Amino acid sequence: MSLLAADLPYWAQSLLRVLGGTVAVLLPAGTIVYLFLFKMMSFMQSRLGPMEAGPYGSLQLFAEVGKWLQKEDIAPENADTRVFRMAPLVVLVSTFLLVAVVPFGPDAYFTDFDAGVFYMLAVSSISTLGILMAGWSSANKYSLLGGLRAAGQLIAYELPMVLSVIGVVIQAGTMNLQSIVIQQNDGEIFGFDGLGNPFLLTQFVGFLVFMISVQAELTQTPFDMPIAESELVSGYMTEYSGFRFLIFFIAEFATAGVFSLIASVLFLGGWGLPFSWFGWESVDGIDNWMNVGGPLILVTKMVVLSGIIMWVRFSFPRMREDQLQRFAWKVLVPISLVNIMITAILKVVF
Amino acid sequence: MSDFLRDYLTVVWFAVIALVLASLLLGIAAVVRPNKPTAQKLMAYESGVNPVGDGWSQSQVRYYIFALLFVVFDVEAVFIFPWATQLERYGTFGLIEMGIFVFVLLLGLVYAWRKGVLRWV
Numbered sequence: 001m002s003l004l005a006a007d008l009p010y011w012a013q014s015l016l017r018v019l020g021g022t023v024a025v026l027l028p029a030g031t032i033v034y035l036f037l038f039k040m041m042s043f044m045q046s047r048l049g050p051m052e053a054g055p056y057g058s059l060q061l062f063a064e065v066g067k068w069l070q071k072e073d074i075a076p077e078n079a080d081t082r083v084f085r086m087a088p089l090v091v092l093v094s095t096f097l098l099v100a101v102v103p104f105g106p107d108a109y110f111t112d113f114d115a116g117v118f119y120m121l122a123v124s125s126i127s128t129l130g131i132l133m134a135g136w137s138s139a140n141k142y143s144l145l146g147g148l149r150a151a152g153q154l155i156a157y158e159l160p161m162v163l164s165v166i167g168v169v170i171q172a173g174t175m176n177l178q179s180i181v182i183q184q185n186d187g188e189i190f191g192f193d194g195l196g197n198p199f200l201l202t203q204f205v206g207f208l209v210f211m212i213s214v215q216a217e218l219t220q221t222p223f224d225m226p227i228a229e230s231e232l233v234s235g236y237m238t239e240y241s242g243f244r245f246l247i248f249f250i251a252e253f254a255t256a257g258v259f260s261l262i263a264s265v266l267f268l269g270g271w272g273l274p275f276s277w278f279g280w281e282s283v284d285g286i287d288n289w290m291n292v293g294g295p296l297i298l299v300t301k302m303v304v305l306s307g308i309i310m311w312v313r314f315s316f317p318r319m320r321e322d323q324l325q326r327f328a329w330k331v332l333v334p335i336s337l338v339n340i341m342i343t344a345i346l347k348v349v350f
Numbered sequence: 351m352s353d354f355l356r357d358y359l360t361v362v363w364f365a366v367i368a369l370v371l372a373s374l375l376l377g378i379a380a381v382v383r384p385n386k387p388t389a390q391k392l393m394a395y396e397s398g399v400n401p402v403g404d405g406w407s408q409s410q411v412r413y414y415i416f417a418l419l420f421v422v423f424d425v426e427a428v429f430i431f432p433w434a435t436q437l438e439r440y441g442t443f444g445l446i447e448m449g450i451f452v453f454v455l456l457l458g459l460v461y462a463w464r465k466g467v468l469r470w471v
Contacts, residue, residue: 017363021367069382070379112353159427325416344437345445
């Protein structure tokens with residue numbers, strides 16, 4: 001309890017947390033959009049991407065925000081205007097609530113829920129609500145179809161995501177994300193502690209299922225049926241223009257970043273490196289610099305994971321709606337149920 | 351106030367900052383952007399053709415059964431999570447109990463599968 005909860009009054013702590021949360025939402029979103037969406041996708045398609053604004057187009061993001069600020073905000077005549085205007089905000093709130101649970105360092109966390117995993121899963125499904133609101137209120141057939149498809153898809157892929165996380169919870173014996181991180185870095189594999197014990201090694205099936213579900217929850221390309229541009233124009237976002245569209249866009253990539261953060265917390269050891277490298281015996285032995293180094297380590301892992309998400313997005317063709325549903329219900333759900341039972345048996349045996 | 355409640359208060363602050371940030375940017379945009387609505391602009395977009403009929407057209411909601419199944423499995427998750435955290439204490443007894451529970455649920459999935467409702471037709 002040294003950095004955040006030190007001697008600051010409650011309002012100052014809250015202010016710090018809220019500022020940190022804003023950075024934790026916007027920074028990953030900006031990184032993903034510039035690094036992967038602008039640059040990596042361009043290089044994969046043999047072009048340079050944005051080059052004009054700043055060196056190598058690095059200021060392109062600011063130019064984009066400036067551009068979107070000046071665009072007219074149109075709500076269609078027949079739309080349910082109030083719901084239509086509210087929908088992007090609901091999606092953005094969901095992202096902010098999601099980042100609140102991610103621990104960034106031994107003392108650098110926003111909230112320390114005992115049921116952190118549970119909270120994470122609950123909050124992540126709020127965005128479905130926003131998407132349904134957008135699809136329904138637009139009074140547009142494309143939006144309606146896109147919204148319904150999105151709801152069906154997000155429901156279907158929420159299950160494998162929930163079930164794959166249970167494996168981690170069984171192994172860690174706790175739902176507190178901070179304890180999950182510490183266990184992974186403090187652990188040992190059959191007495192060898194040079195690697196810690198990242199749950200990726202024992203829960204690789206869970207990790208795979210989790211990442212596939214994240215891809216689907218974010219409606220990234222193999223699973224982008226709800227916004228399939230060649231048949232639904234832009235799905236539930238069809239009628240949006242101006243800054244409200246940009247809020248949807250920011251929320252999409254910020255959520256990609258936050259889910260990558262959560263995946264690295266659950267499976268890759270989060271903010272920590274194996275404690276044995278530094279000779280730390282337990283939680284109390286952790287040096288204070290970890291509160292600064294931890295976020296950097298976590299963000300590095302986040303960039304790798306979101307890079308994989310984007311890589312898959314740029315490489316795979318779109319799945320058909322029925323294939324998509326079949327994959328969730330007939331492949332991922334049974335696999336993750338079996339994974340739970342095997343993890344539980346191994347946990348009891350060892 | 352207890353730490354527990356303060357954590358939830360932090361969550362409220364996060365929701366508030368999301369709304370404040372979005373409203374701030376939308377407010378700036380409202381000052382900067384033009385506003386010239388015309389009848390054509392406010393029409394529902396249907397690939398450039400005049401929209402046919404009402405926007406809230408009838409469409410077949412196919413995932414009614416999926417929604418039911420979802421509720422079943424989501425409630426299952428509510429039961430599994432507390433069990434998962436305490437597995438070490440329950441040991442073999444808890445394992446067998448949960449094995450039966452998951453098996454019954456799998457039976458439900460197999461039943462739905464055999465009935466053919468897992469197809470998106």
